[in-house]
Amino acid sequence: xxxxxxxxxxxxxxxxxxxxxxxxxxxxxxxxxxxxxxxxxxxxxxxxxxxxxxxxxxxxxxxxxxxxxxxxxxxxxxxxxxxxxxxxxxxxxxxxxxxxxxxxxxxxxxxxxxxxxxxxxxxxxxxxxxxxxxxxxxxxxxxxxxxxxxxxxxxxxxxxxxxxxxxxxxxxxxxxxxxxxxxxxxxxxxxxxxxxxxxxxxxxxxxxxxxxxxxxxxxxxxxxxxxxxxxxxxxxxxxxxxxxxxxxxxxxxxxxxxxxxxxxxxxxxxxxxxxxxxxxxxxxxxxxxxxxxxxxxxxxxxxxxxxxxxxxxxxxxxxxxxxxxxxxxxxx
Amino acid sequence: xxxxxxxxxxxxxxxxxxxxxxxxxxxxxxxxxxxxxxxxxxxxxxxxxxxxxxxxxxxxxxxxxxxxxxxxxxxxxxxxxxxxxxxxxxxxxxxxxxxxxxxxxxxxxxxxxxxxxxxxxxxxxxxxxxxxxxxxxxxxxxxxxxxxxxxxxxxxxxxxxxxxxxxxxxxxxxxxxxxxxxxxxxxxxxxxxxxxxxxxxxxxxxxxxxxxxxxxxxxxxxxxxxxxxxxxxxxxxxxxxxxxxxxxxxxxxxxxxxxxxxxxxxxxxxxxxxxxxxxxxxxxxxxxxxxxxxxxxxxxxxxxxxxxxxxxxxxxxxxxxxxxxxxxx
Numbered sequence: 001x002x003x004x005x006x007x008x009x010x011x012x013x014x015x016x017x018x019x020x021x022x023x024x025x026x027x028x029x030x031x032x033x034x035x036x037x038x039x040x041x042x043x044x045x046x047x048x049x050x051x052x053x054x055x056x057x058x059x060x061x062x063x064x065x066x067x068x069x070x071x072x073x074x075x076x077x078x079x080x081x082x083x084x085x086x087x088x089x090x091x092x093x094x095x096x097x098x099x100x101x102x103x104x105x106x107x108x109x110x111x112x113x114x115x116x117x118x119x120x121x122x123x124x125x126x127x128x129x130x131x132x133x134x135x136x137x138x139x140x141x142x143x144x145x146x147x148x149x150x151x152x153x154x155x156x157x158x159x160x161x162x163x164x165x166x167x168x169x170x171x172x173x174x175x176x177x178x179x180x181x182x183x184x185x186x187x188x189x190x191x192x193x194x195x196x197x198x199x200x201x202x203x204x205x206x207x208x209x210x211x212x213x214x215x216x217x218x219x220x221x222x223x224x225x226x227x228x229x230x231x232x233x234x235x236x237x238x239x240x241x242x243x244x245x246x247x248x249x250x251x252x253x254x255x256x257x258x259x260x261x262x263x264x265x266x267x268x269x270x271x272x273x274x275x276x277x278x279x280x281x282x283x284x285x286x287x288x289x290x291x292x293x294x295x296x297x298x299x300x301x302x303x304x305x306x307x308x309x310x311x312x313x314x315x316x317x318x319x320x321x322x323x324x325x326x327x328x329x330x331x332x
Numbered sequence: 333x334x335x336x337x338x339x340x341x342x343x344x345x346x347x348x349x350x351x352x353x354x355x356x357x358x359x360x361x362x363x364x365x366x367x368x369x370x371x372x373x374x375x376x377x378x379x380x381x382x383x384x385x386x387x388x389x390x391x392x393x394x395x396x397x398x399x400x401x402x403x404x405x406x407x408x409x410x411x412x413x414x415x416x417x418x419x420x421x422x423x424x425x426x427x428x429x430x431x432x433x434x435x436x437x438x439x440x441x442x443x444x445x446x447x448x449x450x451x452x453x454x455x456x457x458x459x460x461x462x463x464x465x466x467x468x469x470x471x472x473x474x475x476x477x478x479x480x481x482x483x484x485x486x487x488x489x490x491x492x493x494x495x496x497x498x499x500x501x502x503x504x505x506x507x508x509x510x511x512x513x514x515x516x517x518x519x520x521x522x523x524x525x526x527x528x529x530x531x532x533x534x535x536x537x538x539x540x541x542x543x544x545x546x547x548x549x550x551x552x553x554x555x556x557x558x559x560x561x562x563x564x565x566x567x568x569x570x571x572x573x574x575x576x577x578x579x580x581x582x583x584x585x586x587x588x589x590x591x592x593x594x595x596x597x598x599x600x601x602x603x604x605x606x607x608x609x610x611x612x613x614x615x616x617x618x619x620x621x622x623x624x625x626x627x628x629x630x631x632x633x634x635x636x637x638x639x640x641x642x643x644x645x646x647x648x649x650x651x652x653x654x655x656x657x658x659x660x661x
Contacts, residue, residue, distance in 0.1 A: 042524035043495070157615050187386035188551065192595035192611035214525060217597030221604040241601040256599060258529040260558040262581065263598045269536070270558065272529030276494050292526075 002074075003030035004175055004208050005054070010068035012046075012053045015061060019281035023049040023063070025232035028307075031176065034206040036199070038219040038240070041229035044277060047212045050229070051178050054210075055093065056085050073175060091121040094169030094207075096198075098181040100161035104153040110164050111149030114171055121172045136167040141197060159190035166198060176208045183218070195222055216259055220244060225314075228252050231278045231288035234307055238315030248310040248317035250293045250325055287319070295321045339374040340412060340513060340545050341398065346371050347406030348393050352620065366619050367393040369569035370407070372646065375513075380539065380546040382560035382577070384553060384592075388616055389566040391549045395515045398547065399433055400424050411513075429459055432511040436518035438498030442490040448501050449486030452476070455508045475504040478541075480534060496527035503534065507542070517549045532559060553596050557581050565589045568627040569619055571646055575653040585655040587632050588612075626657070634659050 012024040024046045031037045041047040052058055053065050070077040097103045115129035137145035140163040153161055169177050183191035199222055202209045219226050226243050228236040236249040247253045254273040275292035286301035299320050310317040348368040353359040368390040375381045383391045396402045409417040435441040442451055453472045462468045473483045479500040490498055506514055520528045550556050564574040573586040584590045591612035614631040617623055623630050629639040646656040
């Protein structure tokens with residue numbers, strides 16, 4: 001089965017006052033139809049930029065996609081005109097962002113924002129679009145749809161707004177939804193509702209999902225596959241269960257060890273990742289994680305380790321010592 | 333642990349109702365936000381009490397009342413035996429030496445135009461503790477090093493530092509006056525996972541080293557479980573459950589606490605796969621017009637008819653384990 005999305009050697013740069021930032025520095029990954037893929041990383045790892053790049057939503061200047069291919073359903077998105085790209089966004093690829101208050105238009109009713117999408121992308125008339133909008137609100141669990149459609153975003157709660165965002169993302173029967181920290185701004189019980197809803201709908205409608213998050217628990221509960229990013233690169237990639245139980249990159253190991261877990265006995269002490277996050281304007285030729293890595297050797301400062309097979313098929317790690325970190329990793 | 337003893341802080345029937353007014357000239361009272369609606373708890377000397385709950389539950393307002401950044405509309409706050417709920421400005425100045433705060437956002441709680449050394453030194457100056465500039469500089473250096481920061485940071489500005497380093501500056505500033513009690517309001521929530529554990533460890537070290545008492549306000553339950561000895565769960569301005577940490581997490585009694593714990597995903601796909609999980613339905617109602625009876629009843633999976641009318645009091649269900657639910661036996 002061919003992949004739905006294939007990102008090949010993607011590079012995105014930003015010119016900043018402090019220098020050139022390679023926010024995304026050569027990443028490649030695929031997403032199969034109906035699959036949920038998580039991109040996990042910390043602030044500045046490039047996880048959001050990598051997703052915005054797929055949609056070609058990088059503000060230029062200061063940003064620019066300098067290299068790479070983005071193959072979606074057989075077309076290279078990098079070759080499309082702006083008009084064609086607008087067709088894709090909100091059409092075949094839906095989007096859900098972190099802050100529903102800033103991504104919804106405050107002066108349009110909920111109803112208008114949903115019907116607008118349908119009229120633009122699917123050429124529906126008002127009546128048909130309205131009917132579909134009622135249906136969509138039902139799908140995302142909003143009761144009393146007729147009344148809600150007349151309301152403005154500020155009249156809804158945060159969780160409700162995110163449900164509306166999901167309804168808009170689903171409006172045109174997309175093949176893929178890109179969700180950037182969709183529940184980070186929400187409370188934990190509402191986060192659980194929204195994630196369950198997204199999981200249920202993407203399975204039922206066979207929509208692939210890229211979920212960008214910093215929450216390792218969310219990844220564990222919802223993703224089939226996981227891509228771990230650090231300093232603009234993929235450092236580890238593979239089936240979620242395998243990456244969690246058999247991590248092969250020292251950063252993944254350190255990250256998993258540093259979070260306290262509710263399902264384990266209380267620890268005496270947490271085991272943090274040493275050091276500070278990297279300054280992206282000052283990266284050298286070596287592995288960016290090297291200064292914080294307890295496995296680092298001489299070779300790590302000479303070159304960046306490529307992403308190579310490690311462990312089960314489909315599991316990749318970018319570490320010269322991924323073979324050595326395996327034993328220790330199992331204890332994590 | 334043995335140092336944990338008599339209460340340093342006793343909160344009794346604390347209420348903070350904010351007025352809602354209408355009209356520009358003649359302000360008319362049209363309602364109240366019952367941010368904190370009658371809560372009781374104690375914090376023992378040397379202990380860390382966790383205060384958890386979702387946005388709008390009143391946990392931050394509770395912290396602000398204890399810091400006396402708000403003047404409570406009802407109840408008592410006994411700090412070391414003295415009621416501080418109604419203290420006036422002058423008396424509060426002395427109190428501020430003993431009670432300090434660490435805020436969530438190290439980006440907005442540090443003055444961007446001040447050097448780090450001045451930020452940390454300012455409280456020492458304001459309170460006239462160390463008028464001598466040289467000795468003040470030495471104290472700032474000492475505080476930096478206690479918080480794991482290089483002394484060179486004294487001459488830098490906050491924007492030159494990472495989020496984790498900035499939060500260490502916020503902690504150093506809180507320690508500057510040798511306080512005994514620190515309110516940590518979401519002190520590690522804004523930090524990245526890899527940095528969060530560093531700061532949690534620092535807070536633990538400082539507690540040991542200086543015999544500090546913390547009120548740890550947070551929404552991240554796994555961090556609370558790690559750091560606290562006892563935990564209070566708040567919902568819509570009230571405490572619904574309070575117990576020792578292992579008891580609360582091992583044997584949660586209130587349906588809201590149970591829902592909260594079930595909602596937290598565990599970072600392990602095979603554990604998650606075998607966990608049956610149904611999220612609690614509905615959203616937190618408005619504190620302007622809270623539901624009658626038990627405030628959780630519209631969302632509660634075990635609610636019975638009585639819950640609509642009768643407001644359950646927080647009662648000791650087992651020794652040291654309090655819950656406000658009529659269905660808990």
